[in-house]
Amino acid sequence: MEPGAEECYPYGTVHLSQESLALLRPKVALHYVEEDTTDSLTEMAVNLAFLHRNACSAAAPDALIFTHTCMPEDVSTSTGNQVIEVLDLACTHSFAVLGTVASAWGHAIECCRALYFGEGSAPTTLLMAGEKWMSPFPRAYGNLFAMSDGMAMALLTQHAPVGEVHLRVQSYGTRTASATPPWLVQPIAIDEMVWLRTVEAGLAELFSDDDLKASANALVLGPVLGIDQERLQEHAPMFSALVRRTTHSEGLHGHFGSADPFIRLQDVLQRNDADMVGRSVIAWSTGPEGDISILTGDIRL
Amino acid sequence: MTVICRTPELGILRAAYYFPSETYTIEQWAQLINQPSTLVEKMHAAGLRHYHVAEQESPVELAWQAASRCCAGIDGKSIDVLIVASSAGCSRPPVPLMIHEELRRRLGMRPSGQAFSLVDMHCASLMGAIQLTHRLFALHSDWKRALLVSVDKMYEELTRNIGHHAIQSDGAAAILIERGSASSCCEAVAIRIEPRYAKGFHKPPELQQHFMASYHIVAYGLLSSMLENIGWRFSDVDAFMFPNMNPAPYSALIERAGIHKEKIFMQTENVARHGYANCSDFIVNFADWLRLRGPGERRIVGYASGTTGFFSAVAVTVHEGAVEAGSN
Numbered sequence: 001m002e003p004g005a006e007e008c009y010p011y012g013t014v015h016l017s018q019e020s021l022a023l024l025r026p027k028v029a030l031h032y033v034e035e036d037t038t039d040s041l042t043e044m045a046v047n048l049a050f051l052h053r054n055a056c057s058a059a060a061p062d063a064l065i066f067t068h069t070c071m072p073e074d075v076s077t078s079t080g081n082q083v084i085e086v087l088d089l090a091c092t093h094s095f096a097v098l099g100t101v102a103s104a105w106g107h108a109i110e111c112c113r114a115l116y117f118g119e120g121s122a123p124t125t126l127l128m129a130g131e132k133w134m135s136p137f138p139r140a141y142g143n144l145f146a147m148s149d150g151m152a153m154a155l156l157t158q159h160a161p162v163g164e165v166h167l168r169v170q171s172y173g174t175r176t177a178s179a180t181p182p183w184l185v186q187p188i189a190i191d192e193m194v195w196l197r198t199v200e201a202g203l204a205e206l207f208s209d210d211d212l213k214a215s216a217n218a219l220v221l222g223p224v225l226g227i228d229q230e231r232l233q234e235h236a237p238m239f240s241a242l243v244r245r246t247t248h249s250e251g252l253h254g255h256f257g258s259a260d261p262f263i264r265l266q267d268v269l270q271r272n273d274a275d276m277v278g279r280s281v282i283a284w285s286t287g288p289e290g291d292i293s294i295l296t297g298d299i300r301l
Numbered sequence: 302m303t304v305i306c307r308t309p310e311l312g313i314l315r316a317a318y319y320f321p322s323e324t325y326t327i328e329q330w331a332q333l334i335n336q337p338s339t340l341v342e343k344m345h346a347a348g349l350r351h352y353h354v355a356e357q358e359s360p361v362e363l364a365w366q367a368a369s370r371c372c373a374g375i376d377g378k379s380i381d382v383l384i385v386a387s388s389a390g391c392s393r394p395p396v397p398l399m400i401h402e403e404l405r406r407r408l409g410m411r412p413s414g415q416a417f418s419l420v421d422m423h424c425a426s427l428m429g430a431i432q433l434t435h436r437l438f439a440l441h442s443d444w445k446r447a448l449l450v451s452v453d454k455m456y457e458e459l460t461r462n463i464g465h466h467a468i469q470s471d472g473a474a475a476i477l478i479e480r481g482s483a484s485s486c487c488e489a490v491a492i493r494i495e496p497r498y499a500k501g502f503h504k505p506p507e508l509q510q511h512f513m514a515s516y517h518i519v520a521y522g523l524l525s526s527m528l529e530n531i532g533w534r535f536s537d538v539d540a541f542m543f544p545n546m547n548p549a550p551y552s553a554l555i556e557r558a559g560i561h562k563e564k565i566f567m568q569t570e571n572v573a574r575h576g577y578a579n580c581s582d583f584i585v586n587f588a589d590w591l592r593l594r595g596p597g598e599r600r601i602v603g604y605a606s607g608t609t610g611f612f613s614a615v616a617v618t619v620h621e622g623a624v625e626a627g628s629n
Contacts, residue, residue, distance in 0.1 A: 066421060069397065075390025076460075078421050078609035081499030092302045094494050094611075095429050096421030100399055107417040110437075117439035120304030137396040175412055176402055184398055205412060288397050 041072040041132045042079040044151040049083045049128065052153065056087050059155050062122035063093035063115050067108040069101050069257045069287075070131045070147075083128065093122050101147075101287030103174040104258035105129055106295065110172070112156040123158040131257035141183075141288045142190050143226035148254035152262035160300070165269060167281060167297045174293035175202030181289050190288060192228065193235055198290030200236035206294050212241055215296070218280035220245040221264040223255035225286070239292075242284060260285050261295065269299070277301045303493040303523060305530045308435040312482025313617060314446075315375075316588040317627035318474035318581060319366035320353040327351075327468060334458045343465035347547035348569055352461070352576035355454050355471035360392050361403045363473040364452040367581075368404050370627040371475035372448065377408035380477075381444035382437055383416040385452065386426035388579030388607070389469075392453040393418075400452060408448070423501070423607030424544065425492065427451050427580040428615055432490040434478055447478040451581040463608075467546035467577035474584035484624045488616040491527035493519065498610035512608070517553035523612050524558065524604065531616055535559055538616075539599040540566040542586040544606075546577045566590050566601075580605055583615070591626035594619070 039047065045066065049056055064080045072079070080094035093115060097108045108127055115122035130151030133139040139147045160166065177198050183190045220242065232240045249267045256263050261283040269276060276299050283295045327349055331341045355363055364385065372380070385401040387393065393400060401416040410416065415437075422429040427449060434447045452473035455461050461469050478487075498504055498512055528535060535558045543551050548568050555565065566586055578585055583603040590601065599619045606612045 071393070071396050072390055076501045076609075077503060078423065078496075078499045078501065078607070078611070080421050081494065081496040081610045084494070085496035085499050089496075090302060091494065091496075092304045093492075094421070094496070095419055095426070095433075098393075098399070098401075098418035098420055100402060101397055103417070107415070110415065110440075111433065114433060114436035114440045116436075118436045119306045121436075133396075176405070176416075178406065178412070180398075180403065180406060289402070 040074050041068060041070065041130055042074050042077060042082055044130055044132065045079050045128050046082055046086050048151050048153055049087055053087050056089065056126060059124055059126070061089060061091060061124045061126035061155065063125040064089065064091050065108050065111055065125055065127050066096040067099065067104045067127070067129045067258045068096070068131055069099065069104050070133050071137060073134065089126070092120055099258065100176060100289060100291045101255070101257050102285040102291040102293045103176060105261055105285070106172050106174045106293045108258070109156065109169065116158045125156045126153060127156050128153045129259040129262055131259060142192070144190055144192065144195070145225065145288055146254040148256050150256040150259045150263055152259040152266060154262050163301070165277065165299065165301050167265060168300050169295060169297040172293070172295045173206040174291065175205050176291040177289050184289055192231060195290050196232060196236040196239065199286050199292050200239050202290065202292040203239050203242070203294070206292065209238060212238065215280055215282055218282045219268065220247065220282045220284070221261060221268065222246045222284045223260050223286070224248055224253055225255070303491060303526060305489055305491045305527050306432050306435055307489050307531065308431065308487045310438060310480050311431070311435055311478050311487040312485045313476050313487065313624055314479040314482050314484050315371050315477040315625045315627070316475070316584050316591065317367055317370035318472065318585045318588050319363060319370060319629050320470060320472040320575060320578070321355040321358055321363070323354045323356050324351050325354055330458065330461065330468065340465060344462070344468065347465055347549065348572045349468050349547070349576065350573035352468045353470040353472055359394055360452050360454045361394050361398070361400050363454060363471065364400050364404055364450050365407055366629070367452070367473035367475040368408065368448060368450050371477050372408060373627070375477065378411045380408060380410050380446045380448050381414055381441065382434065382447045383408070383410065383414070383450070384430040384433065384447065385418040385450045386430045386580055387418065387420050387451065388424045388426060388453050389455065390420060391456050404450060422611045423609050424580045424605050425607045425611035425613035427583060428490055428492060428605055428613030431478070431487060431615060432492060435490065438480055445480045448475060449478065450475045451579070451584060453579045453581065463546065463577070465547070466550070470576035470578045472575070472578045472581055474578070474581035474588070476584055483620065485617055485619045488531045488618055489527050491523050491614045493523050493612040495519070495610040495612070498608065501609040513550070516550060517557060519612055520554050520604065520606065521557050524602065524614055527614050527616060533600065533616065537600055538564065538602050540564055540590055540601045542566050542583055542590070542601065542603040543568050544577060544582045545571040545575055545585070548572065588626040588628055591624055597621060
């Protein structure tokens with residue numbers, strides 16, 4: 001790259017400095033179900049954005065993308081427009097991307113990339129990802145998943161930010177099950193072996209053993225799952241290798257759905273560990289239907 | 302803030318819609334939830350007569366009926382991206398089921414094909430999905446086809462009406478978009494965001510008054526900017542398609558733009574026949590128009606807005622007898 005030239009990444013970057021990315025976790029584990037926050041999903045987003053209004057305004061985002069999987073309480077309002085209004089942002093794009101537990105965040109990143117193109121393009125997007133799991137929708141799926149509440153925000157930009165720690169996203173992929181698993185439509189338990197085989201098949205399409213070996217020193221981030229380790233090793237050896245290498249921070253229990261990778265990335269980077277710069281990152285997620293998504297990138301300054 | 306996006310590489314190859322067979326009258330609705338006769342009279346004066354209810358069909362089934370009609374004979378593997386756009390946040394199956402995933406499976410899309418839902422733009426979500434398709438096609442130069450499906454189902458009769466202006470119907474619609482299609486050309490999509498209206502029906506009364514008072518000015522500004530951008534005059538357009546709700550609030554816009562009333566396609570008829578199907582309305586009217594259109598190339602403009610601060614429009618050139626339409 002020419003000195004002084006601005007580096008442009010095909011997948012863009014995720015700002016991860018403490019100033020520009022934060023999380024709000026009114027509750028983080030299954031055992032907090034009884035203590036539901038009174039904040040709606042929209043209020044969680046607005047509160048978080050307001051808390052970091054200076055960083056948001058300084059970044060001057062052109063777009064706001066909100067992503068979630070859960071059913072919001074206040075369906076007749078626009079969460080994105082409320083955040084734009086409260087922060088007085090000059091966004092030209094505002095919409096929400098809805099996806100599966102594992103894929104929503106990746107589709108949101110894909111939409112950010114798409115906004116780099118065309119008239120009225122948006123090189124900087126404020127991405128807000130969050131979940132609040134409400135009755136009667138299940139928070140737990142057997143021992144496998146305990147869905148946590150949380151809200152995260154990240155700035156995604158086409159151009160490398162100068163002097164700020166950021167994640168350069170290199171690739172992203174997702175695979176969803178080819179058939180609807182019966183436990184999504186009937187009140188029956190997840191068949192863990194079928195689920196594992198589905199995840200393993202999806203992972204094999206996205207990532208090879210060689211990829212995994214080549215990224216031996218990568219920081220691997222993913223949700224906390226309650227998988228039987230023997231069964232995991234036996235039925236899904238590649239997924240098993242990924243899970244074994246995954247590091248979890250204390251206090252970040254369960255699965256934050258669409259916000260999970262952003263919350264875990266932020267948690268790692270807020271430690272201000274200089275050794276993190278230059279490290280490769282693999283962030284993955286999976287969900288009750290057997291979907292799997294995987295993102296690769298590296299931390300840069 | 303307004304973004305006008307020229308989208309000439311996109312063409313609408315097919316359009317289809319589906320309404321459930323159960324139809325009710327305004328009187329039946331009012332009786333069901335004990336609404337006053339004065340409201341019924343106002344709704345009648347606005348042209349509202351019937352609405353559709355999906356008693357048994359889930360949003361997935363509604364969406365599938367529209368998508369399968371739109372894609373009859375089309376290989377699902379040829380669809381690169383599927384976007385489901387809904388107006389009402391309640392128009393989805395219980396979590397974690399996702400309409401777009403169910404449709405992807407039933408259509409037989411390839412594993413690498415993308416599918417997600419676009420919400421939060423409410424009744425402008427479909428236009429948002431068209432503009433996003435343009436940008437996704439720019440990102441993926443090998444993508445050729447996109448299926449956009451709009452679906453809404455009301456779960457509560459108390460919120461089925463929008464004042465006396467509209468009665469919301471359960472239903473779905475779909476358009477198949479093809480890159481470089483010879484059938485039609487989406488000339489441009491325009492979207493304007495007014496974040497101060499973000500709270501929708503919960504906004505303060507004075508803001509609601511401002512919304513209503515300035516509505517035709519904002520809508521006129523959006524439409525005139527889009528037409529100017531593509532070199533069309535209002536008089537060049539053969540058919541305007543507005544939402545299937547009380548036509549009265551659009552009269553100031555129509556007058557200001559100098560649009561001849563015969564160019565407003567089926568608004569009065571479809572308000573009475575179908576009710577308001579949210580962001581499906583543009584496709585409903587477009588599919589009906591395709592069946593009734595005259596010979597030769599035609600220029601049409603669709604318009605939709607959401608009460609949460611979204612205003613949107615699309616301009617389409619339809620070539621001679623090329624686009625297929627379907628409905629029940």
